[in-house]
Amino acid sequence: MNYERSKAxxxxxxxxxxxxxxxxxxxxCLQAYVYADKMSKDGQLRERASARAREVIExxxxxxxxxxxxxxxxxxxxxxxTERTPESREMxxxxxxxxxxxxxxxxxxxxxxxxTVPIWLTVDYPEDGVKVVLQVTDxxxxxxxxxxxxxxxxxxxxxxxxxxxxxxxxxx
Amino acid sequence: MDMRxxxxxxxxxxxxxxxxxxxxxxxxxxxxxxxxxxxxxxxxRDNESYNKRIxxxxxxxxxQNHDVQGAVRVGGFVRPEEEDGVPTLHLxxxxxxxxxxxxxxxxxxxxxxxxxxxxxxxKPDAGNPIMxxxxxxxxxxxxxxxxxxxxxxxxxxxxxxxxxxxxxRSESGVxx
Numbered sequence: 569m570n571y572e573r574s575k576a577x578x579x580x581x582x583x584x585x586x587x588x589x590x591x592x593x594x595x596x597c598l599q600a601y602v603y604a605d606k607m608s609k610d611g612q613l614r615e616r617a618s619a620r621a622r623e624v625i626e627x628x629x630x631x632x633x634x635x636x637x638x639x640x641x642x643x644x645x646x647x648x649x650t651e652r653t654p655e656s657r658e659m660x661x662x663x664x665x666x667x668x669x670x671x672x673x674x675x676x677x678x679x680x681x682x683x684t685v686p687i688w689l690t691v692d693y694p695e696d697g698v699k700v701v702l703q704v705t706d707x708x709x710x711x712x713x714x715x716x717x718x719x720x721x722x723x724x725x726x727x728x729x730x731x732x733x734x735x736x737x738x739x740x
Numbered sequence: 741m742d743m744r745x746x747x748x749x750x751x752x753x754x755x756x757x758x759x760x761x762x763x764x765x766x767x768x769x770x771x772x773x774x775x776x777x778x779x780x781x782x783x784x785r786d787n788e789s790y791n792k793r794i795x796x797x798x799x800x801x802x803x804q805n806h807d808v809q810g811a812v813r814v815g816g817f818v819r820p821e822e823e824d825g826v827p828t829l830h831l832x833x834x835x836x837x838x839x840x841x842x843x844x845x846x847x848x849x850x851x852x853x854x855x856x857x858x859x860x861x862x863k864p865d866a867g868n869p870i871m872x873x874x875x876x877x878x879x880x881x882x883x884x885x886x887x888x889x890x891x892x893x894x895x896x897x898x899x900x901x902x903x904x905x906x907x908x909r910s911e912s913g914v915x916x
Contacts, residue, residue, distance in 0.1 A: 579757045587764055594771045603780040608782045612789055626905040630881075630889040646910070694765075734909070 610726075616696045617718035617727040624691055624700045625716060629733040633704065633712045634688035644691035648684045651707040686694075697721045702731075710735050776905060788900060795851060795873055795894035796904040799829060802844060806831035809910040814880040814890060817845060817862050826864050827878050829890075843867065848875035849897075872897035887911050 627638040633681055639646040687704040699719045706713040718727040743881045803812055811833065817826035839858040844851065847864040854867030862886040874895035888908040895901050 577753070580753070580760070583757060583760050583764065587760070590764065590768065594767070597771060597775060601775060605778060608785050612785060615789060615793070621903075623905050626907045627907065628882050628887060629907040630887045630905075632884070632885040634885070634888070652800055 613697070613720060615725050616693075617700075617720075618729075620691070620693050620696060620698055620700050621716045621727060621729060622716050624689070624702055625729075625731045628689075628702065628714070628731070632735050633714075633733055635689045635702075635704075639691070642691045644689055645715045646686045646733055649687040649704075651685055651687060652705060688699045698726070760894070788898070791896045791898060792856070792900040792902045795871065795876065796892045796894060796902045798851075799844060799876070799878075799892050799894070800904050800906045802831060802842070803829070803906045803908065806833070806842070807908055808832075809908045811910070812888070812908045813892070814878045817864055819859055827876070829878050832858065832894065846873055851876055851894075874899060 624638065624642065624644075627641060628635070631637050635646040638644070689702045690698075691700045691701060695697065700716065701719065702714050702716045704712055704714045711734060713730065713732045716729050717725050717729055720726045745770070787885070794888070806812055808908050809833060813820035813830040813832070815828065816822040816824040817828045818824060820828075820830050826845050826847060828843045831842040831844070832839045833842065841856055841858045843854045845854075845867070846852070847863060849872060850869035851873045852864065852867035852905070853870050854862070854864075856862055856866075865902070874897060875893075876895075877891075877893040879891040879893075881891065883889065888911045890906045890908065891903065892906065893903045
């Protein structure tokens with residue numbers, strides 16, 4: 569008797585190839601989904617970080633950099649250092665303070681010759697999982713400049729910016 | 741092998757192929773559903789973030805655009821110094837010698853904007869509704885340094901809260 573050969577193995581082969589191709593495509597798609605989700609979450613965190621940085625900056629601008637006050641208002645901490653003023657910069661750049669000389673070792677990075685004043689501020693926002701750190705980098709008669717960095721819970725910088733605020737003022 | 745045995749073998753092979761195809765179809769649908777869900781989450785998160793921020797960003801931008809000495813006030817709807825139940829941001833402008841007042845306030849489910857003359861006793865519903873919201877709170881804080889900080893707290897139509905602070909830089913004048 570002459571029986572017809574089964575076509576099932578052929579269909580099976582075809583399906584196996586189809587599944588393999590699909591598995592590859594699905595793996596790429598899943599990676600893309602996960603990456604997109606991570607990017608979206610990171611973006612949201614950066615947005616919160618920038619909003620918090622802005623809050624600290626606005627308080628500093630409004631109080632002309634009264635860091636103890638801002639620290640009290642936002643439940644943060646502040647620390648002291650020497651302001652980097654034009655005078656201290658001149659002192660640092662003076663020819664008798666060459667690198668390696670005895671005097672050079674006495675000049676701190678933040679400046680020298682000025683009074684010790686509050687120059688850094690940290691504010692924790694546990695509800696957003698971020699920490700804002702503001703460090704005054706430069707100071708003169710009418711202006712203070714500062715670096716602002718926002719850290720995530722892992723201690724990585726997720727947002728950073730620079731700011732400046734005016735000291736004093738006069739009626740126009 | 742007899743005829744019956746061969747037919748049985750064909751049936752089992754056919755069922756296996758069919759089963760494999762069914763598994764494949766289910767997996768395709770599952771991956772598609774996962775993708776759709778992932779996309780929906782992204783869009784929802786973005787929309788939520790945008791809606792949450794838009795009111796405070798709008799008010800903050802308006803304050804910064806009108807940052808002229810004495811031009812930014814917070815208080816009652818008709819006059820800043822008279823509380824009348826509609827907390828309002830007043831942004832004054834001098835146009836050809838006449839003082840105009842742009843008022844931004846929350847009233848009956850919407851953030852309104854109204855441009856009128858100073859101290860005009862017009863009704864709050866005369867303004868243009870800008871966007872849906874649940875509330876908008878504005879607070880003015882004056883500092884010893886002569887500067888003013890405006891606190892903005894907004895709740896959007898979906899109940900999401902956001903707050904922002906804006907310093908009115910013009911208040912203390914120019915440093916010299």
